Each structure stands twice: as C-alpha cells, then as structure tokens.
Amino acid sequence: MESQNWTTVTEFLLLGFSYIPEHQVFLFVLFFTMYLLNLVGNTIMITLVATDHHLHTPMYFFISNLSFVDMCFSSVTVPQMLINIFSENKAISYTACMTQLSFFVTFVGIEIVLLAVMAYDRYVAICNPLHYPMIMNKETCLSLLGVCWLIGALNSLIHTILMCRLSFCSSNKIIHFFCDIPPLLKLSCTDTSLNELMMFTEGSLMDMASFLFIIVSYIRIISTIFKASSVSGRSKAFSTCSSHIATVTLYYGSIFFMYFRPSTSYSLEYDRVASVIYTIVTPMLNSFIYSLRNKDVKVALKRAISEKILQRVCSVA
Structure with a gap:
C-alpha cells in the first residue's frame, strides 16, 4: 500500500468573516449587540418566570427553559467569534473545537425537542x-424537560464520537465562525460517509419527528380554535400559539437549509448566513417574541418594575 504524506492537524483556524476585513468593526458591533440583547432578554424572561407566581404555569416553565437553552446555545459560539474578528490568531485547538462542537450539537438537540414539547403543551391546553x-x-413537565436534555446529550455523543474518529490533515482552515459538522467534514481526509449517513438518518429522524409532531399538534389546535364559538377565545388561543409558530419557522427553516443537503452542495456564503440566523438571531428574538407579544409577560414586567420602584421609595423614606 502506498504511504501518504499526511500531517495530523492539532488545531484549526476559524476564518469566520475575515474575508470581508472592511466590515470587521460593523460585524463586531452588530453581533455583540445581538448577543447582549440575547443575554439581557432571556435573563429577564427567566427572572420573571422564576419570581412572578402568575407565570408559574407549564407554558412559562418551558419558555424559561427555552430562554436558558438559547443563552447557552449562543454562548458556545458567539464569544469565540467576537474574539476572532479582531484577533490575528484565529486558532482553536483540536480539543477545544471538538468540545465546542459537542456542546453546540447538545443545545441544538435540546431546542429541537423542546419546541416539540412546547407544541404538545399548547395542544393539551387548547384541545383538552x-x-x-x-x-x-x-412531574410531567420535569420528565419532558429531562427527555429533552437526554436526547440532546445522546445526539451530541453520537456526532462527537463519529467526528473524533476522522483524520484531519494538511488544511486546517475552517471557513466558518465555529466548529460545525459540515465545514469539518469538508476538511477530513478520511471517509466521511458514515458521518453524513448519521447526519441524514439520525438527524432527520429527530428533526423531522419533532417537526411533524409540531405540525400535527397545530393542525389539531387550529381545528379546535375554529370550532370555538367565542371570538375572544379564538383570539387568545391564536395569540398564545403565534409566538411559538414564529420561533419554529425561524429555527427549523435555517436548520433544514444548513444540514439536510449533500456535502457537495454546501455554499460557504449561504451556510454562514443560515448559521447566524439560528445561532444568533433566533435566540435573540425568542425572548422578545414571547414577551412583546404576550400580555401576561408584559404585565409581569410592569409589576416587577413597579415593585422595584416602590422598594426604592420605601428605602429612601
């Protein structure tokens, strides 16, 4: 057998958006602002749900957990990306890259299943x-949340193990802003067919099962809403579901575009845009979608601000 002159890669270069150096400052300010809004918005949502007893319901329990996952989801990728925008050294070690990939895939899996659980919650609330x-x-809510984390962890374990068995040689330049499966597969000098097969089969099974479950749930929900005699009842039911539908549309649209294509059809430009949508934009928007369009959350926020002001007045007096 002919020997091959391969140099084992010990680190990768996350090139990110370095191909447009004239826009580095703009990109840093944009992504930093969006990340900050993500942290602030989701922290406020978690705090409101934890402290306001009016929000101690299953729906808000799952919303607060979605906010936590969104914060973790973005925190896995965005800080490194912000550092790399101005850093001359864009290197990330092999171990750090695999760790980032592992956590990223974990939170992707959790969010996918959690969105399906939230659809089930709305189905039970409206239809039964x-x-x-x-x-x-x-007990049911905690069990469902545990299932979300278990599936996310198992999903991550499978893809991380399969990625670690690959060899990376010669080129170590990742044309992306974090360690994700598609760009890493393009760098591998060994057979990636098993990775791609698992991404399409196991990934499709989890993603499509969750997505179809959401679709079926909302078909039943919409059918029940139209049967309601009260116009105000219909309006309230649609209001509680519209936020979740908006989140699902944004998240699944970018996920399907990013992962469910053959590796030969990957477009670096479009992939980065899709990645920005589901790693930065969607996590940032979720808290605002669920707060600005939700009367209960707005009332709880006003109540919290009023109590804070009253406490300050009383302390001064």
Whole structure:
C-alpha cells in the first residue's frame, strides 16, 4: 500500500468573516449587540418566570427553559467569534473545537425537542383544557424537560464520537465562525460517509419527528380554535400559539437549509448566513417574541418594575 504524506492537524483556524476585513468593526458591533440583547432578554424572561407566581404555569416553565437553552446555545459560539474578528490568531485547538462542537450539537438537540414539547403543551391546553392541570403536572413537565436534555446529550455523543474518529490533515482552515459538522467534514481526509449517513438518518429522524409532531399538534389546535364559538377565545388561543409558530419557522427553516443537503452542495456564503440566523438571531428574538407579544409577560414586567420602584421609595423614606 502506498504511504501518504499526511500531517495530523492539532488545531484549526476559524476564518469566520475575515474575508470581508472592511466590515470587521460593523460585524463586531452588530453581533455583540445581538448577543447582549440575547443575554439581557432571556435573563429577564427567566427572572420573571422564576419570581412572578402568575407565570408559574407549564407554558412559562418551558419558555424559561427555552430562554436558558438559547443563552447557552449562543454562548458556545458567539464569544469565540467576537474574539476572532479582531484577533490575528484565529486558532482553536483540536480539543477545544471538538468540545465546542459537542456542546453546540447538545443545545441544538435540546431546542429541537423542546419546541416539540412546547407544541404538545399548547395542544393539551387548547384541545383538552379541562384535563390540562392533571396532564401537565409538575412531574410531567420535569420528565419532558429531562427527555429533552437526554436526547440532546445522546445526539451530541453520537456526532462527537463519529467526528473524533476522522483524520484531519494538511488544511486546517475552517471557513466558518465555529466548529460545525459540515465545514469539518469538508476538511477530513478520511471517509466521511458514515458521518453524513448519521447526519441524514439520525438527524432527520429527530428533526423531522419533532417537526411533524409540531405540525400535527397545530393542525389539531387550529381545528379546535375554529370550532370555538367565542371570538375572544379564538383570539387568545391564536395569540398564545403565534409566538411559538414564529420561533419554529425561524429555527427549523435555517436548520433544514444548513444540514439536510449533500456535502457537495454546501455554499460557504449561504451556510454562514443560515448559521447566524439560528445561532444568533433566533435566540435573540425568542425572548422578545414571547414577551412583546404576550400580555401576561408584559404585565409581569410592569409589576416587577413597579415593585422595584416602590422598594426604592420605601428605602429612601
């Protein structure tokens, strides 16, 4: 067998958006602002749900957990990207790259399943309102959340192990702003067919099952809403579902575009845009979608601000 002169890669270069140096300052300010809004918005949402007893319901329990996952999701990739924008050294070690990939895939899996769980919560609330407190009790909510984290962890374990078995040689330049599966597969000098097969089969099974579950849930929900005699009841039901539908549309649209294509059809430009949408834009928007369009959250926020002002007045007096 002919020997091949391969140099094992010990680190990668995250080139990110370095191909447009004239826009580095603009990109840094833009992404930093969006990341900051993500942290602030989701922290406010988590705090409101934790402190306001009016929001101690299954729906807001899952929303607060979605906010936490969104914060972690972006924190895995964005800080490194912000550092690399102005840094001359864009290197990330092999171990750090695999670690970033592992956490990233974990939170992707959790969010995918959590969105399906939230659809189920809305289905029970609207289609079986009388049984809702009994079905969506505390134990059930915790169990469903545990399933989300378990599936996310197992999904990450599979893809991380498969990625670690690959050899990377010669080129170590990742034309992306974080260690993701598609750009890493393009750098591998060994057979990636098993990785691609698993990405399409296991990934499709989890993503499509969750997506179809959401679609079926909303078909049942919409059918039930149109049967309602009260116009105000219809409006309230649509209001509680519209935020979740907006989040699902943004998230799944970019995920399907990014991952469910043959590796030969990957476009670096479009892939980076899709990645920005689901790693930065969607996590930032989620907290605002669920707060600005939600009367209960706005009332809770006003109540929290009023109590804070009252406490300050009382302390001064």
